[in-house]
Amino acid sequence: MTITKEAVLAALGKVQEPELHQDLVTLNMIRNLEIEGDTVSFTVMLTTPACPLQGRIDKEVKEAVMTVEGVKTVQVKMDSDVPNDGRMRGLVNVPIRNAIAIGSGKGGVGKSTVSVNVAIALAQSGARVGLIDADIYGPNTPTMLGVEKLPPPNGQKLVPADAYGIKMISMGLLVKPGQALIWRGPMLNSAIRQFLSDVEWEELDYLIIDLPPGTGDAALSLAQALPLSGAVIVTLPQLISLEDASRGLNMFKQLEVPILGVVENMSYLELPDGTRMDIFGSGGGEALAKATETTFLGGIPLDQNVRIGGDTGKPIVTEYPNSAAAKAIQEIAQKIAAKASVAAITANNVLPINIVE
Numbered sequence: 001m002t003i004t005k006e007a008v009l010a011a012l013g014k015v016q017e018p019e020l021h022q023d024l025v026t027l028n029m030i031r032n033l034e035i036e037g038d039t040v041s042f043t044v045m046l047t048t049p050a051c052p053l054q055g056r057i058d059k060e061v062k063e064a065v066m067t068v069e070g071v072k073t074v075q076v077k078m079d080s081d082v083p084n085d086g087r088m089r090g091l092v093n094v095p096i097r098n099a100i101a102i103g104s105g106k107g108g109v110g111k112s113t114v115s116v117n118v119a120i121a122l123a124q125s126g127a128r129v130g131l132i133d134a135d136i137y138g139p140n141t142p143t144m145l146g147v148e149k150l151p152p153p154n155g156q157k158l159v160p161a162d163a164y165g166i167k168m169i170s171m172g173l174l175v176k177p178g179q180a181l182i183w184r185g186p187m188l189n190s191a192i193r194q195f196l197s198d199v200e201w202e203e204l205d206y207l208i209i210d211l212p213p214g215t216g217d218a219a220l221s222l223a224q225a226l227p228l229s230g231a232v233i234v235t236l237p238q239l240i241s242l243e244d245a246s247r248g249l250n251m252f253k254q255l256e257v258p259i260l261g262v263v264e265n266m267s268y269l270e271l272p273d274g275t276r277m278d279i280f281g282s283g284g285g286e287a288l289a290k291a292t293e294t295t296f297l298g299g300i301p302l303d304q305n306v307r308i309g310g311d312t313g314k315p316i317v318t319e320y321p322n323s324a325a326a327k328a329i330q331e332i333a334q335k336i337a338a339k340a341s342v343a344a345i346t347a348n349n350v351l352p353i354n355i356v357e
Contacts, residue, residue, distance in 0.1 A: 001070045003035050008042075008071075011064045018053045019342050024061070031079070038072035040065050047341035048205075049080040049126035052334035082127065082205040082337075085344040087227035091196040096130070098229040098340045099207045100260065101222065103252070105244030107213035110265040111234045112140045113310055114300070114329070115210035117317045118232075121333035123165035124317070127205040130160065130167040132195050134222055135212040139172030146313020149173060157200040164318055169199050192221045206337070219248075223255045229340050230260035232297065237264055237284035249292055260297070260339045262289040263332055267299030270324065276301075295339065298332045301325050 013025040024030055024044065031043040044061060046054065058076055065074045084097040102115045115131065123129040133141035142148065145163040150173045153159060160167040171191060201207075209226075211219055222228070231252040235245035245262070252259055264285025268276040279302065289296035300306075303325040309316045317326045 003038070003040065003068060003070045005033055005035065007068050008033060008035070008040055008065055011068050012061060015057070015060045015064050018056065019338050020047075020345065024057075032077075038070055039075065040068070040071055040073070041075035041077075043077045043079050046078060046080040047345065048082050048334075048337040050122055050334045050337040051080070052331065052338055054078055080126065083341055083344040085229040085340070086347055087229065089196070089226055091193060091225055092201055094201050094203050096201070096204045096207045098205065098344065099209065099226055100336065100340060101209045101211050101219070101228050101231045101252075101257070102234060103211035103219060103231060103248050104213055104234045105246065105248035105251075107138075109213075109234050109236050109245075110300075110306075111213070112144060112210050113306060114232075114234050114263055114265060114332075115208055116141060116144045116310075117315050117326075117329045118333045118336065119166045119206075119208040120164045120315055121317050121330045122206050122208075122337060124330075125333075125337075127337070128203060129165070130201055130204045130207040131169075132207065132209045133168065133170030133172065134192055134195070134209050136171050136191055137212060139170045140310075141168060141170045141210060142172040143313060144310045144315065147173065154200050156198070158198055159200050164315065167202065167204070169195050193225050196226055206340070219251060220255070223252075223257055228257045230258040230343060232260050232263060232336060233288075233294075234263045234265055235285055235288060236266055236280045237278065237282055237299075238280040242284045242288050245288060246292070249288070249294070258343055259292070259294045260336055260343070261295035262286075262292075263297050264299040266302050269302040295335070297335045298328055300328045300332070 009025050012030055013023045015024050017024055017027055029045050031045050033042040061076055062074045065071055082097050089096055102111055104111045119129050119131045133139045147161045147163050150161050151159040160169045233245050233249045235242055249259060262285050266280055268278050270276055285299060286296045301324050305320050306316050306325050309319055317329055320326055
């Protein structure tokens with residue numbers, strides 16, 4: 001019996017994309033469909049290389065096609081095309097498909113640690129990632145990435161540093177080590193705008209912005225200068241941290257920036273006997289997400305290698321990728337990417353990909 005493309009597509013039309021809740025054929029996620037004898041091959045074009053449900057989709061499409069009479073072998077290739085959120089970013093002369101701010105209402109919650117490791121995790125998945133250290137007064141990103149200086153400028157443009165597969169710019173690379181920046185709002189606003197307009201960014205799937213703590217000028221300037229795809233709030237489990245994180249979350253809502261979710265850092269300490277100690281309390285991040293009707297993206301356990309990695313410029317997702325903390329960050333990065341893709345497709349109200357048979 002001859003296997004037809006119509007029969008294969010009919011079978012694949014029964015497979016749902018778990019995040020978008022539509023079938024893969026309607027979403028035009030099937031490419032390069034070929035039939036040779038009893039072998040069917042095609043590409044599934046995901047909306048992000050960091051898709052957290054890639055394994056599930058791979059399993060379901062193979063099972064679906066195997067139900068077509070005559071099919072003996074199914075060969076599936078996974079690829080990705082990150083959708084653009086459709087926002088105009090005039091200060092940047094290259095496409096930035098998604099700009100995601102990572103913030104908190106207070107300092108000391110590990111926001112920069114989360115920003116750096118999430119950016120690297122997205123790059124490890126195959127995405128093109130940039131990182132802006134927007135904490136002008138306390139730039140920590142260069143230390144966390146082991147970067148000491150920027151490459152030579154290209155004419156009038158600054159060239160971002162390249163570390164662990166991501167492009168990065170920080171005020172810490174533009175001033176002398178230890179130099180204090182005693183700036184008022186207008187100067188800070190100008191610096192953030194220069195990070196966008198005067199830096200030679202490449203086309204990026206994700207631009208991660210590590211915000212300073214609080215709800216002050218930097219966050220306001222950034223939201224005005226760079227339309228954001230969404231924001232991620234980092235908190236600790238303890239009550240005081242939750243109160244501050246709630247202020248940060250509400251600030252983004254007032255600025256009409258979508259909230260992608262809440263991350264709880266330093267969630268627990270795993271003891272040698274396998275039990276968990278809730279040093280800063282427990283369940284706070286989930287409670288905040290529920291109270292504000294946002295998504296809880298996950299909790300990151302305490303691990304001294306997170307701190308050591310930050311101090312030595314060797315982030316935990318690269319040095320100890322199989323640790324509990326690194327795996328938690330990788331899962332959080334996948335969820336952020338998935339949320340951003342769903343938001344982009346929903347906002348544009350268009351199908352992400354054109355089918356190519």
